[in-house]
Each structure stands twice: as C-alpha cells, then as structure tokens.
Amino acid sequence: MSEIIVVGTAHVSKKSIEEVERIIEKEKPDAVAVELDFRRFEALIGKRQDINLVEIIKKGNLFLFLFQLILSNLQKRLGKETGVNPGEEMLRAIGKAREIGADVLLIDRDIAITMKRLWNELSFFEKLKLMYHLFKGKGEEFEIDEIIEKNLADLFIEEFRKISPKAAKILIDERDMYMALSLLNASKKYNKIVAVVGAGHKEGIERFLRNPPEIDIRQLVEVKEKKISVLKIIGSLITLFTILLLISILIKLGTSEFFSALIFWFLINGILSSVFAAIAGGHVLSILTAFFVAWLTSLSPLLAAGWFSGVVEFFVRKPTQEDLERLIRAESLRDMYKNKAFRVLLVAALTNLGSGLGTLIGLWYLSTHYGINIKDVILEFLSFDPIWIETFFNE
Structure with a gap:
C-alpha cells in the first residue's frame, strides 16, 4: 500500500523551507506533490503569463481580477517582512525532488477555477465585506511569529468562515478534497509520496485521505454559468424605472421638459462617472469618454461606462506585457497604482462605480424635480392606461 506523508508549511517562513527539505x-519519496496548479507553477518559475486586459473588462471580471491581485499582494507583503518569497518552499520542494530523482506532482485545482467558483458563490455584500477586510489588513502590523505558527492560510480560513461558510467551502474544503483525491489517484502509481501543502490544508487533506469523499473529481472543477444575481435584477429594475420616468415626463409634461430632463440625466451621470475616472488617475480621453457615454450606458443593463473608458485607457496608456508582469509582482498598493495595467483596470472599475451612483442620484433628482412619483409611474405602466398615449397626441 502506498504511503502518503503530508507536510504542512507556512508560506512565508524560512523554518518551513528547511523542514520541507529535511523531510x-x-x-526519499518516489514523488513530491506540491500545493500548486500549472498556472501558479509557471508564475513561480518566472514564465511569462498572457493576460488580456480588454477581455477582462469586456467579460466583467474586473473586481475578480483586482481581488486576486489584492490577495497576492498581501501575501507578498508578508513574505517581504520575513525575507521569504511566497511559494519559495514549493520551489525548494521541487528542487529537492529533482535532486533525489523524484517526480513532481502539481495537485492543486486551477486557481482560475477556484476564484471563479468563489466569486460566483459570494453575494454582493459578502464580496464587499471581504474586500474591506483585505484592505484593512494592508494597514495593520502583522505578528510574523503568529503567522509562521498558524500559517497565512489559517488566517484567511478563519476570516472566510466568519464572512461566509460558502467561501470557506470553495477556498478551503473543496481544495482539500481535490488535493486528497489527486494524491489518492497518484498513490496508484507511486509507493511513497511526500505532499507539501499549506498548514491550513494539512488537517483537511489528511481527513479526506482517511475517509475518501464519494465525489467525482470532475465535479470540483465545474464552473457553472453565472445565475442572474439580485444585484443585476435590481440594476435592470432601476434602468426600467428610469426609462418609464423619462417616458412619463415626455407624455405628461411635453417635449421641452423631456429634453430638459435628458440634459440633467446626461450631466449627473457624466459628471460622476468622469470624476471617478479622474480619481482612478485616468487619461483625459478616458475621463471624457466616461463623461459622454455614462448617460447612455445607464439606460442599458447590457452596457457599462467602464467598458468604454477602460478600453480607451488601454489604447492610450498602451500597457505592455512587462507592465502586466510587474503588476503581478507588485509588493505594495503604491506600486500597483503606478502600474499602467492596473490603471486601466482601476479606471474601468471606478467609472462603473461613478456611473452607478449617477444613475441612482439622477433617478432621484428627476423624480423630485419634475414632481413625478416613481410608484405612480410603475402602477400606470402595469395598468397600461391608454390615456397616456391619447393625452400626448391630443397635445
């Protein structure tokens, strides 16, 4: 029967590196398994990674990508304080495996799949809470000895379980299960395996090795199509209310007031979107783009002002592959902010935020300024009273 030895490490600890090499x-195992997937392995060995910023913007993965960058940045900061690069213990384990002639196994789930499953599972408010805690953590002094003893993963595990049991399930429990199943599959080929994983995963992996889960490993790599979120439904309803309000102004108050309302709508959305694009450090062309498109994108649930300002920022700044690689290696928020690639993402994200605020404020302003109750507009729309149309044409 194959022997599997699970070694738990602290990702930013020199002591852990020495312990891994010693074990x-x-x-002298036949194979050394490491808590890496192919993407992270390539990143660790310095292989160039192709990232398409325009696709990230178009597909609406801005905040997911920024979330991954913040997590990575926090870990790098901890590594800098201890003098150990994140993932160094994995590289040393791989080096030691090659030194003794053992095979190297990458047993973790693809990080992109893990993050997509996590992002799809979290509610909007859970995402906000999580981002808040991560940003808050950047301003705090960490007790490095505590981190080494408990492992960075443990700190995240504790926080994720407080914020969302669903998040902990995706980030921790599912990965423990996936790595355990990967080890069990590998044990059919190798007599002895040493598995090097974060200390936060050791207990879970060993539990699943003792009692293998009755699940097909393929189920753990499925990424379901995004279901329509409550936030998207609310956004679509706000868009509908706005269109109905404008139609109501046209029919009840006439074309003059209607065009006046459109100008207010244009200015409120444009000013807020462009101000937020400017806060992000956007180029003047990106800021102008945000100003001129926000009014229209706010009237369509299928469009976003940030798509346009972000793409303009991309073509103006022209971030290179080197900028993307520097962004991934960034060790502070200041380094990230100075990066051209990050600036593109930030401009797109903050433009969308400004546009969202502009939509809410614009809806409130039009309703109060023109004395039209949104509730009445909705009720009239639902009843579809033909008097609306008759009144308009009779005028």
Whole structure:
C-alpha cells in the first residue's frame, strides 16, 4: 500500500523551507506533490503569463481580477517582512525532488477555477465585506511569529468562515478534497509520496485521505454559468424605472421638459462617472469618454461606462506585457497604482462605480424635480392606461 506523508508549511517562513527539505531528504519519496496548479507553477518559475486586459473588462471580471491581485499582494507583503518569497518552499520542494530523482506532482485545482467558483458563490455584500477586510489588513502590523505558527492560510480560513461558510467551502474544503483525491489517484502509481501543502490544508487533506469523499473529481472543477444575481435584477429594475420616468415626463409634461430632463440625466451621470475616472488617475480621453457615454450606458443593463473608458485607457496608456508582469509582482498598493495595467483596470472599475451612483442620484433628482412619483409611474405602466398615449397626441 502506498504511503502518503503530508507536510504542512507556512508560506512565508524560512523554518518551513528547511523542514520541507529535511523531510524530503529523509523520506526519499518516489514523488513530491506540491500545493500548486500549472498556472501558479509557471508564475513561480518566472514564465511569462498572457493576460488580456480588454477581455477582462469586456467579460466583467474586473473586481475578480483586482481581488486576486489584492490577495497576492498581501501575501507578498508578508513574505517581504520575513525575507521569504511566497511559494519559495514549493520551489525548494521541487528542487529537492529533482535532486533525489523524484517526480513532481502539481495537485492543486486551477486557481482560475477556484476564484471563479468563489466569486460566483459570494453575494454582493459578502464580496464587499471581504474586500474591506483585505484592505484593512494592508494597514495593520502583522505578528510574523503568529503567522509562521498558524500559517497565512489559517488566517484567511478563519476570516472566510466568519464572512461566509460558502467561501470557506470553495477556498478551503473543496481544495482539500481535490488535493486528497489527486494524491489518492497518484498513490496508484507511486509507493511513497511526500505532499507539501499549506498548514491550513494539512488537517483537511489528511481527513479526506482517511475517509475518501464519494465525489467525482470532475465535479470540483465545474464552473457553472453565472445565475442572474439580485444585484443585476435590481440594476435592470432601476434602468426600467428610469426609462418609464423619462417616458412619463415626455407624455405628461411635453417635449421641452423631456429634453430638459435628458440634459440633467446626461450631466449627473457624466459628471460622476468622469470624476471617478479622474480619481482612478485616468487619461483625459478616458475621463471624457466616461463623461459622454455614462448617460447612455445607464439606460442599458447590457452596457457599462467602464467598458468604454477602460478600453480607451488601454489604447492610450498602451500597457505592455512587462507592465502586466510587474503588476503581478507588485509588493505594495503604491506600486500597483503606478502600474499602467492596473490603471486601466482601476479606471474601468471606478467609472462603473461613478456611473452607478449617477444613475441612482439622477433617478432621484428627476423624480423630485419634475414632481413625478416613481410608484405612480410603475402602477400606470402595469395598468397600461391608454390615456397616456391619447393625452400626448391630443397635445
């Protein structure tokens, strides 16, 4: 029967690196398994990664990508304080495996799949809460000894379980299950395996090794199509209310007031979107783009002002592959902010935020300024009273 030895490490600890090398040297396994997927392995060995910023913007993955950058940045900061690069223990484990002639196994789930499953599972408010805690953590002093003892993963595990049991399930429990199943599959080929994983995963993996889960590993890599979120439904309803309000102004108050309302709508949305694009450090062309398109994108649930300002920012700044690689390696928020690639993402994200605020404020302003109750507009629309149309044409 194959022997599987699970070694828990702290990702930013010199002591952990020495322990990993000692155990591999002592056990001399046929294979060394590491808590990496192919993407992270390539990143660790310095292989160039192709990232398409325009596609990230178009597909609406802005905040997911920024979330991943913040997580990575926080881990790098901890590594800098201890003098150990994140993932160094994995590289040393791989190096030691090659030194003794053992095979190297990458047993973790693709990070992109993990993050997509997590992002799809979290509610809007859970995402906000999580981002808040991560940003808050950047301004705090960490007790490095505590981190080394408990492991960075443990700190995240505790926080994720407080914020959302669903998040902990995706980030921790599912990955423990996936890595355990990967090890069990590998044990059919190798007599002895040393698995090097974060300390926060050790207990879960060992539990699943003792009692293998009755689940097909393919189920753990499925990424379901995004279901319509409550936020999108609310956004679509706000768009509908706005259109109905404008139609109501046209029919009840006439074309003069209607065009006046459109101008207010244009200015409120444009000013807020462009101000937020400017806060992001956008180029003047990106700011102008945000100003001129926001009024229209706010009237369509299928469009976003940030798509346009972000793409303009991309073509004006022309971030290179080197900028993207520097962004991934950034060690502080200041480094990230100075980066051209990050600026593109930030302009797109903040433009969308400004546009969203502009829509809400614009809806409130039109309703109060023109004395039209949104509730009445909705009720009239639902009843579809032909008097609306007759009144308009009779005028």
